[in-house]
Amino acid sequence: MLWKLSFNGIKSRFKDYLILFLGLVISSTVFYLFLSLAMNPVFLKSNMPITLSMTQFIFGFGAILLGIITLAYVNFANRFLLSMRKKDYGTYLMLGAKSRKIGNLIFTETLITGAISTLAGIVLGILASQGVTTFLMKMVKIKLKSFSPVVPTAILLTLAFYLLVFFFAALFNRIKLVRTPVIKLLKEEQSPVNVSHKKVLRVIFGLLGIGLLGIGYALLFRQRLDVKLVVTALFTISFGSYFLFKASLGLLIDLLRHNHSLQYKNLRAFTLGQLKFRLEEYTQILSVISIFFALALGAITVGLRFESYKSTYSATVYYDAAILKKTPKTEALLKQIAGKREFNYNYKVGKNYVYFEKSEFEKHPLINKVYDTKKISSQSEAVTNLKTVKLTAKKSDVEQMNFLLQSLIGISKEIKFVSASDYQKVAGVAKQLTLIKTKNMVANYEKLLEVIKIQNPYPDELPPLTPMAYQMVTGLVSGFEFMGFFLGFAFLAMLASTLMFKVLTGAEKDRIRYQMVGKIGFRTKQIKRAIRHEVGALFFLPAILGICHVLVGLQLFKKIVISPYQDFWIPLLIFLVLYSVYYLVTVKLYQGIVFKKLQ
Template sequence: MLWKLSLTGIKSRFKDYLVLFSGLTFASAIFYMFMSIATNTSSLKGSIQVAFSITRVVFGFGIALLAIITLVYIVYANSFLLSMRQKDYGMYMMLGARTSKIGSLIFLETLVVGFLATILGSVIGIGLTQLVSQLLISQLGLHLHKFVGFYLPALLWTLLFFAVLFFLAALWNRHKLIKSNVINLLRENQKPVKLRHNTAWKFIEAILGIGLLAVGYWAMADYKELMTNSIVIGFFTIVIGSYFVFDSFFTGVVNLLRKNNKFKYKKLHSFTLGQLKFRLTDYTRILSIVSLLFALALGAITVGLNFNNLTDQTLEATYYDVVLYKKNATVKKDLRNVSVRSTTSLNYRIVEDKKNKENPETLYVSENEINQGKLKYRHFYVDKNGQQNYSTRTFSSKKMQDENSSAGAEMRYQLASLTPYSGARVKIVSQDKYDQLKAKNQKVELLLVNNFRSNFDNIEKLQKAAVNQMIGNPETTGDSVNVYLTNSKTGSYRLISSMASGFEFMGFFLGLAFLAMLASTLMFKVLSGANSDKPRYNMLWKMGTRKSLLKSSIAKEIGVLFALPAVLGVIDVLFGLQFFKSLLKNPYDKIWIPFTIFGVLYVIYYILTVVLYQGIVLRKENN
C-alpha cells in the first residue's frame, strides 16, 4: 500500500522529479566521460605516450574538481527530493504508517532514483566519451588502437562513486524522517527564518566583504611580486569576502530600497523586497558557493580556450621550422611534400678532446659564416607588462667571441642547438684558422616553410626522417650526437598542442558541467522552498492581485537570486584572469565566447526555474 501511495505521489510531481532526474543523469554522464578519458590506457602506443599522458593528468585534475561539485550538487538535489516528499510522508504517518516503514520507503526511493539516474547517465556518458575522445584524438594527432567509449573500470568507478553518495543521502533522509515528528514534517516549511538585526555588525561585515574582495583581486593582479602566494591569498579573501558580501552588503541594498517609499509601494515591490530579504538571509551560503563555482566554471572555459594560444607562442619561440642534418632518400622524398619558403645553411666543424670527459666536443664556426647575416634566432624577453614575448635577432660574431657577454652566451647556445651537438662549446674563429682544423666539414640546412599549421603532418614527417637519419648515421656516435625530435620546432609544437588541447577540452566540458550543476543546485534550492511560499501567494490572490503581477514578482525575485552570484562570479573571473598573464599572452582573448555560452545556458536555467516555481506556488485556476 505504501509503495502504491509513493508511486502516486511521484506521479503527481512528475515534472519536479524529471528535473531532479535529468540533473543527476547529466552529472553521472560527465563524471563517466572524465573518468574514462583519464584512466583508459589500453589503446596507448609508444609514440603518443607523452601527449596522452599529459591529457590524462589534465582530465584527472578535472575529475577531482568534478567530484567536489558533484558532492555539493547531490546534497542540494537530495534536499529538494526530501522537501517534495516530507509532507506526504507526514500524512502517511498520520494515517497510521509505522516510522520504520516510512524510513525504509524514503531510503529505497532515494536509492532507486539515484541508481536509475546513474545507469542512464553512464549510458549517455559512453556515447559522449566516444564523441569527445574522437575530437580530442584528432586535436592531439594521436593514433589509438580500437579506442571505444565503453571502459569497464571507468564505469565501475562511476557506479561506485554515485552509489556511495546516494547511499549516504538515503541514510540521511531516513535518519531525518525517523527523528522528526508528524507535526514537524507537516509544518517544516512553515518555520520562520531567523533574521539578525545587528546593524553595526552588518555594516562592518559589508565593509570587510568589499575589502577582502579588493585584496583578493589585487593579489591576482600582482602575480609578478606574489607569485604562487597570490593564489593562496586570493582563495581565502575571495571566499570569505563573497560570504560577507551576500550576508550583509546585498541585504543592505535591499533595506535601502525598502526605505524608498516611491519604489517600495510601486506594484508588488514591497512584497518582492520582503521575499528577497528573507531569501538572502537563508541563501547566504548557497549564493556564495554558486558565485565561486560560477567563477570557476567560467574561468575554466575561458582559460581552456585560450590555452590554444600557447601553440602560437611555441611557433614564435623557434625561428627555423625544419633542421635537415643530411639528405638520404627518405628525407628527399618527404621534402617533396613540403613547401619551402627559404633555405639557409650552416657550416661547422667538430673537434673532440677525449681528455675532457665532461664536455669533449667543441663546435667551430668561421667568422665569415656568421658575418653573412643570414643566421637568425628568436630572443625571449618579458615586457613591462609582465608578458612573455620573442624578437628576431641576427647572430653576431663579435658578441659571440665575448665570453663575458650575456647576449654572446645566448647566441652560442642558440647556434649549438641548430646542430646535432647542442651540448658542445662554441668557438668563433677566423676563416684561416677554420680551414686549418683537422676535422671534417659538416653542414645543416635550416628551412622556413609555408603553411606550418595546415601542412604540419608532412613537416613533422620530414623532421622525423631527418632525426632518424642522423641517429642512424654510422659516422656519428651516440655519445656525441644529441638529436631528439622533442628539441625541434615540430616536437615542441606537438607537445604543447597536446597539452593545450587537453586543457581546452577539460576546461570546456568541466565548465559546462560546473555550470549545469551550480545552476541546478540554485534551482533546487529555490524550488525546495516553493511549498512554504504557497500561502503567501494564495493570500495575494485572494486579495485581488492580478496574475501578471504575481508572475512578474516571481520573475524578479528569482532573477535577483540568479543574477547576484552571476555578477559576482563574472567580476571574479575578470580579475582572476590577471594571474594567467604569466602563462598566456592574452588571457582575455575571445572572452565573449564563454560569456555568451554561459549567458544562454544560465538564462535557460533561470526560465526553467521560474516556470517550475510558478507551477508550484500559483493555484492552477490562477494560471
Template sequence: MEPCTMSYTGEALVTKKCTGRYRTHSQCWLREENEMFKIMYLRLAMTNIRQNKTIYFPYMLANALVIAMYYILKSIRSMMQKAGTVKGSNTDMMLGFCAVVAVFMTFLILVYVNSFVLKQRKKEIGLYGILGLEKRHLIVMMFWEVAVTAGKGLFFGIFSGALLSQLVFLLFLKIIHIPSTLEFTVPLDSVLSTCGTFAVIYFILFCYNSISVWKMNPADMMKGAREGEREPKAKIALAVLGVAALAFGYGLALLANGPYETINVFLPAVLLVIAATYLLFLSGSIAFLKWMKKRERIYYKPGNFITISGMIYRMKQNAAGLATICILSTAVIVAISSSMSMYLGEEDILRIRFPREYKTSYIMDDVTQTPDTLLRSLDKRAHETGVEIVNARGYAQCWLGAVYDDGKLRLSDEVLGKEEDLFLFLALTQDDYNRMMGADLSLEEDETAVFTKGKIQLGDKLKLEDRTWEIKKTVENPETWNEVMYLTDNLVVAVMKDLDIVMEIRDMYNTQYADSTTGYRTVQYEYYFDLKGASDAKNMFFEGLRNHLVEDVPRLLTVDSIDTARTDYYEQYGSIFFIGIFLSILFVTAVCLIIYYKQITEGYDDRERFHIMQKVGMSREEVKKAIRKQILQVFFLPLILAAIHMAVAFPALCRLLRVMNLVNLDLFAVCTVVTVLVFGCVYFVIYSLTSRTYYRLVTR
C-alpha cells in the same frame, strides 16, 4: 508440528502448503504479512514518486546526469591507464583530483535536492503519520523511495555514461592532441567504483531522511512547508559584517602586488568573498529592502509596494540558495575563462620559448669553454642523419633578479615579489649580440649597450650594486628567453664587452646570495636552430640527439623541440581545459536544480498571494507583472553579483595565470567576456524553462 496449510492474502483465507521447514499457523501468517507489507511499502513508494513527478523527475534526471558524468570521468582515466596513452603522471593525477572534486560536488547536489524533496513532502508524510503509519513504517517507505531512485539513477546513469564515454574519451584525446582509435569498452572497475561511491552517498541520504522523520512528529510535518511565514528580521550587525568582509576580500585581491603576494592572499580573499556573499544575501538584502520600505516616496507606489513586500519574504526563503547560485556562477566563469585562455594561449608561449624549431643549452663554467664543441657535435649528428642545420642563432646569457631603487639596480633573490619592483636583468656579450642582430657594437670594459622594457629610467649609466657602466647605446630587443620572464614586464638586457664581465656579474650574485635557498646562478649558452631535410630524417636526428650530445658536451642542460614542447603543453593545458569544462557542467547542473526548485517553491507560495491580490482589486495582468518583476530581480541578482566578483578578481587572476606561463593576457580578457556573455545566455535559458513550471503552479 504439522505443516501449515493456511495463508492470508489480504482478501480471503486460502489453503497453501508451506514448503521447507514446519511452522505453526501464527508463524506462517506473520511471514505472509511481512511479505505483504514489503510489497505494500514498495508500491506506496512507487505511487509517491509518480504522484510527485514535478519534484522527483528533475531529481532522478539529476541523479542520472551526475552518475553518468562520474562514470565517464572514471572510465576515461581507466582507459588511459590501460592504453598507456598518458606520457607522464600529471594528466592521471589531475583526473584523479577531478574525480575527488566531482564526488564532493555530486554529494552536495544530491543532498540539496534531497533536502528540498523532503521539505516539500513533509505535509504528505505527516498525513501518513496521522492516518496510522508508525515512524518505522515511514522509514521503510522512504528506504524504498531512495532505493528506487538510486536504482533508476545508477541504471540510466551508467547506461548513458557507457554510450557517451567513448565519444568523450575521443574528444579528450583530441583536446590533448593524442591520436587514438575508437574501441568500445565498458571498464568493469569504473562500473564498480561508480556503484560503490553512489551506494555510500544514497545510504547517507537515507540516514538523513530517517533521522529527519524520527525527530519530528506528524503535527510538525503537517506544517513543515508553512514554516517561516513571519516577516524576517533585519540583522544589521550581520549585514555590516558582510559589507566589511566583501570590502576586505576585494581589497586583498586588488591591492596584492606581484604573483607571490597574490598567491598568498588569493585563497583568504576567496573565502572572505564567499562568506560575504552569504551574509549579504541572508541579512544585507533584507536590511536594504526594509530600509526602502521605510522610505515613503519609494515604498508607497503601486509597483514598488508589491515588489518590495514580496521580495522581503522571497529573500528570507531563498537567500542561501541565491548566494549558492552566485558562488557557483562565479566558479563557472573562472573555470571556463582561465582554462580556455591557457589552452588557446599555448602557441603564444611556444613562440616565445622557441624562436627556432630546436633548442639545446649547456652551462658554461669559465671563459675557456666555447660553443665549438656543441656546434661540432650537432654538425656530426646532422651529417649522420642526412639533415642540414639552418637559421641558427646562439648566445651566452646570465639572468638575475633585480630591484630598481633610486637610479640603481640591486640584485635580488626574490623572483615573485612586487611586480612593479621586480626586474629581470640579462647580461649578453657583444659578439653574440652582433652575430644575432647583424649589429657592429664595439664596447669597452666600462661601457654597455642596453635594451629596457617597463617602468625604468637608467639615464646615461647602468648601476648594478657597486659596478657602473657607461650606457653607450640603446639597442633593439634581442628576444632572448628564460623560464621566469613571464613573471614581469620589466626587463633590462645589458650587452657587455666580453664573457669575462658576464661571469663577473654571475659571481657577484652567487657571492651575495651564497646562503640563499633560491639556488645558484649560471651562465648558459642557448642555441636555437631549424633543420632542412625529410621529416623522417628530422625525427631520427632528434630522437637520439641527447644521447649523442651528452658524450661530447659537458654540463648539458636542454635538448628540446617545439613539437615535443607542444605535445607536453597540450597534454597539460588540455587536461586542465577538459577538467574546467567537466566541473563547469557540474556547477551548471547545480545552478539549474537550485533555480528549478526555487521556482517550485515560489509557485506554491505565490499561488495564494496571486488569488489574494486579485481579490483586493488587482487585475490578473497586474499581478503577473508584479510577480514577474520580483522573480527577475531575485533570480538575476546572483548573476550580476557573480560578474562583479569576476571583474574584481580579474587583475589577481591575471597575475596567477602569468605564473602558469600565460603571457597573452588580452586573450584571457576576451575569454572572460565571452564566458560571461555565454553563461548569461545559458542562465536566461535555464530561468525561462524553469519559469514555465512556476507559472503553471501559480495559475492552476
C-alpha cells in the same frame, strides 16, 4: 497498499520526478567523466609525462572540489524530493498509516532513486566520455593517447560515493519524516519565515567580509602558485563571500525598498519581499556558488590561454621547413601550400669543412629569432619578447650562422663562407639547402611536418623548425588545455544544477504566495516577470562576485600562461551563455510548479 499509493503519487508528479532523476543522472555522469580522467594513470603519463606530479595535484584538488559540489547537489536534490512528497506522506498518516512504515517507505524510495540514477549516470558517463573527449580534442585541436572510456576504479568509486551519500540522505529523510508532526507535513509551506532585522550586525558582517576578501585578494596578487597560499586564499575568500552576501543582500534590498518609484512599479515590492525572505537560507549557497563559478570560469580561461603557447612558441623559430633533397612527393606537398617563400643556398661538403657562397647570404640574409633579454622579467614573458636577427657572413654573425646551418643540414663540420670564384674551386659534393617560410604555418602544419620528415625519418634528429616547435609545445600543453576545459564545464554543470534545485525546492512554498498575488488582480504576465527577476537575482548576484574572484585569481597564472587576461571576454561569454541556459530552464520549471494550481 502503501507501495501502491507511493507509485500513484510518483505517477501524479511524474514531471517533477523526471526533473529530479535527470538532474541526478547528470550529476553522476559528470562525476564519472571526471574520475575517468583522474583515475586513468596511463592516460596522464602518455599525455603529460613532464608535468605529471602537477597534473595529479590539480586533478586531486579538482576531485575534492567536485565531491563538495556533489554533496551540496545531492543535498538540495534530496530536499526537492522531500518537499514534493511531504503532503502525500502526511495524508497517508491521516488515513491511519504507521509512521514507522512511512519512514521505511521514504527511506527505500530515496535509496532506489539514488541507485537507479547513479547506475544510469555511470552508463551514460561511459557512453559520453568518448564523445566528450573527442569533442574537446577537436575544439582545442589536439591528439591525446591511451584514453579509455571504461575505468573500473572510477565506476566503483562513483557507485560507492553516491550510494553512501544517498544512504545518509535516505536516513535523514526517514528521521525527519518520523519526527515531524502530521499537521506540519500538511501545512509546512504556510509556516512563517524568521527574518533578521539587526542592521548593526549586518554592518559588522559586511566589514568582516570585505576584510577577508581583501586578505584573500592580496595573497593572490603575490603571484605564487604555492599550495598553502592557494588554500589560505580560498579559505579567506570563501568566508569573505559568505559574510558579504549575509550583509550586503539585506542592506541592498532595504535600500531598494526605500526607493518608492522603483518599489511600487509592477510586482517589484513583492519580488524584493521574496528575496528578503530567502536571505537567510540562501546566504550559504550563494557564497559557495560564487566560489565555484570563479573556479569553473578560471579553469576555462586558463585552458584557453594555454592555446596561445602553440602559436607563440612556434614563433621562436623563423623557418617552417628545410629541404635537402627534393623528391616528387616533396614537390607535390609544396605546391599545395599557397603564399610560401623559398630561399636557396648552395654548399659543398668537403673533407674538413662545409663551404657556402658568401654572396647568397648577402642577397638573402639568414634570419634567426632570439630573446630580447632586456625585456624579459618572467618565463611566460620570454616568448613574447623575441626579436628577429638577420645573419650575414660578417664576423659578428658567423658563430650564430654556423650553429644554425649545422642543425639545418645535419652536419657538424665547421662552416666556411667563401666568394663565388673560390666556391667554384672547392672540391666536394655539391648540394643545396632550401628554406621555406609560409604565411600561415598552423594551416599548413601537417604538410610541412611531412616535408620535414621526408628529409629525415628520425624524429629525434630533426632540425629546429617551426612545425617541430609547434608539435613539441602542442604535446606539452594539450593535456593542460584539455583539463582546463573539462574541469570548467564539469564545475559549471554541477554548480548551476545545484543552484537550480535549491531554487526549485522553495517553489512549493512560493506557490501559495503567487496564488494570492494572482487572486488580487495581477496578470499572469506580471507574475512571470516577477519570477524571472527573483530567480535572476539568485543566479546572477553570485556570478558577479565570481567574476571579481576570477579577475583577481588570474594573477596567480601570470608566470605560467602568456597574458592570462588577454581575450578574457571569450571564455566569459561562453560561460555566461551556458549559465543563462540553466537560468532559463530553472525559470521555466519554477513557473511550471507555481502555476500548477494558479491557473
